[in-house]
Amino acid sequence: MGLFGKKLKQEHKVMLQVERAQGKRLPEYHRATAECPQPERWSMYDSMTAEVEVLEFLRTLVTTIKPKLIVETGSFLGVSTLWMAEGLESNGLGKIVSCEYDPVVFAKAKEKIAASPLSSRIELRNESSLEMKIDGTIDLFFSDSDLPIRALEIKRFLPQISPYGMILIHDASSHLKVVREAAFELEQQGLLSCVFLSTPRGIVLAQKREGRK
Numbered sequence: 001m002g003l004f005g006k007k008l009k010q011e012h013k014v015m016l017q018v019e020r021a022q023g024k025r026l027p028e029y030h031r032a033t034a035e036c037p038q039p040e041r042w043s044m045y046d047s048m049t050a051e052v053e054v055l056e057f058l059r060t061l062v063t064t065i066k067p068k069l070i071v072e073t074g075s076f077l078g079v080s081t082l083w084m085a086e087g088l089e090s091n092g093l094g095k096i097v098s099c100e101y102d103p104v105v106f107a108k109a110k111e112k113i114a115a116s117p118l119s120s121r122i123e124l125r126n127e128s129s130l131e132m133k134i135d136g137t138i139d140l141f142f143s144d145s146d147l148p149i150r151a152l153e154i155k156r157f158l159p160q161i162s163p164y165g166m167i168l169i170h171d172a173s174s175h176l177k178v179v180r181e182a183a184f185e186l187e188q189q190g191l192l193s194c195v196f197l198s199t200p201r202g203i204v205l206a207q208k209r210e211g212r213k
């Protein structure tokens with residue numbers, strides 16, 4: 001419960017936990033699944049921010065494929081945004097546009113990014129992924145917003161995503177069924193080719209099928 005007995009939103013609860021944890025690396029909280037039976041081998045800063053190993057993977061993917069434009073949905077406190085921006089900085093090119101719907105979370109993320117030397121690579125927007133407008137071709141799309149809207153946001157941006165680029169869909173574990181099922185469906189509809197990585201919360205690496213050569 002927050003002030004005046006009001007129930008705190010999950011995002012705001014985790015924001016308070018983040019302040020208390022002071023950047024400590026903790027064992028992953030997610031429960032075991034058939035595809036990832038020992039989640040405690042992974043680590044996390046908090047339960048909203050992607051697993052530390054996934055953050056490392058995101059940065060390495062950015063240095064590997066050298067995207068000019070990254071779009072991220074769901075910034076939370078901007079941690080994954082900053083890890084990807086680190087990759088861009090090391091490439092010496094590219095920018096990331098990240099959207100966060102919640103104004104309180106957005107304000108905190110904005111503060112953090114403004115204080116970072118990577119801020120010139122980042123455009124943070126306080127809007128929904130279902131309304132955000134992006135100019136140009138997206139080389140890397142990281143879907144990490146609200147679980148039930150992932151298929152919608154991917155379909156919305158699909159025409160702008162390069163067939164040579166990558167789509168990453170976080171939270172696709174068999175425990176968080178909704179995103180996993182959405183990814184299977186996008187594959188069955190012939191829109192994406194997917195590889196499911198067996199991490200605690202699950203992450204899908206995908207590519208758009210249309211335009212592949």
Ligand SMILES: C[S@@+](CC[C@H](N)C(=O)[O-])C[C@H]1O[C@@H](n2cnc3c(N)ncnc32)[C@H](O)[C@@H]1O
Pocket residue numbers: 011048049050073074075076077078079080081099100101102105127128129130144145146149
């Ligand atoms: C799992 S967290 C993102 C974690 C972040 N990508 C990281 O790894 O550091 C999901 C965030 O998406 C935000 N969100 C929910 N619906 C959204 C929407 N429609 N558009 C943009 N952000 C949204 C939530 O407020 C929350 O902060």
